[in-house]
Amino acid sequence: MPGGRLTPEDRRQIAAWLADGLGYAEIGRRLGRPTSTISREVARNGASGDYLADHAQQAAGHRARRRKRARPAEPATDGQPTEVVRGFVDQFATLLAATGLPRMAARVFASLLTADAGGLTAADLVRRLQVSPASISKSIGYLEAMELVVRQPDPGGRRERYLIDDDVWLRAWQADTGAHGEIATAAQRGIEIFGADTTAGARLGKMGQFFARLSEYMSDSTLTDAIVYDALTVLAALVHAGRPLSLDTLATALDWSQDRATAALDAIHRQPAIADPLALRAVGPTTYTLTTRPDRLSPAQREALDK
Incomplete structure (x- = not known):
């Protein structure tokens, strides 16, 4: 077979x-x-x-047997053969790539994920993945930009080691939560622009509802009980007044400082679920009122209730 090993013939x-x-x-x-x-x-x-076919075949067989005997045993990782680990890394990288992570970056991330506590150097990754140093460098840069990988100096030399630290999942979680919240807020603005009863408004309403819920469920809220209590008090004040109130009016009526009233309003903006099924709406630079949450009622329901 052309390109294969030479046969006796x-x-x-x-x-x-x-x-x-x-x-x-x-x-x-x-x-x-x-x-x-x-x-x-x-x-x-x-x-x-003097080239003799039989002698050449025997010599080739001896070399093949020596290479086979000299081949080192496959090292084990956590009790698993290297081939099994490689298979897992490839499969896991495929799953990560399906979420939008570039294929090469996914392979690098999966390799670091399954490495020991000391992480890996760029040279280690080149050997493991059998790719060029440029591919590793580009993937590391991508993962660092997403804060999924950190680098540390190698104690034994001038190289750097790359690893996944214990806070990576918290950072990724918080980044996703913030992005979801921003999308939900943008969708709410879109509803106000296009109107809740338009096709665009209806689509934005569904999208806003989805991302708002996702943000609320994922958010590891740092709001204290006192801030939440103040936010609920502001909501009660706006419902009771039944009209827009300025920041000054709120602070005076509640006998609070302006900073305290501002913190309560900010908490409602950051955690819209506090006001659910209502929504805080600014009607001026420092004046606020309440409205129904746009995604709570469909356009048809609103129309029926307005009759």
Whole structure:
């Protein structure tokens, strides 16, 4: 088979053609092999310039057995053979790539995820993944920008080691939560622009509801009980007044400082679920009122209630 290992028949043909005085290039052409393959074969297995097919085949067999015996045992990782670990890394990288992570970055991340506590160097990653240093560098840069990977100096040399620290999931969680909240807020603005009873408004309402819920469920809220209590008090004040109230009016009526009233209003903005099913709406630079949450009622329901 062209390109594969030489067979006993190939070696008999080489011996015969050499005896006929053919050159390496012609023998290679007839066998469909590079000239270098023929010259290397004769140089390794020819004895004093005399190439014998049987001797060449035996010598090739001895070399193959020596390579097999010298091959080091596959190292184990956490009790699992390397091939099993590699299979897991490839499968896990495929799953990560399906979420939008670039394929190469996913492979690097999965490799670091399954490495020991000391992480890996760029050279380690090149050897493990059998890719170019440039590919590793580009992927590391991508993962660092997402704060999924950190680098530390290698205690034993001038190289840097890359690893996944214990806070990576919290950072990723918080980043996603913030992005989801921003999308929900943008959707609410869109509803106000297009109107809740328009096609665009209805779509934005569903999207806003989804991302608002996702943000609320994922959020590891840092709001204290006191802030939440103040936020509920502000909501009660606006409901009781039944009209828009300015920040000054709220603070005066509740006998609070402006900072306290501002903190309560900010808490409602950051955690819209506090006001559910109502929503805080600014009607001026520092004036607020309450409205129904846009995603709580469909356009048809609103129309029916307005009759």
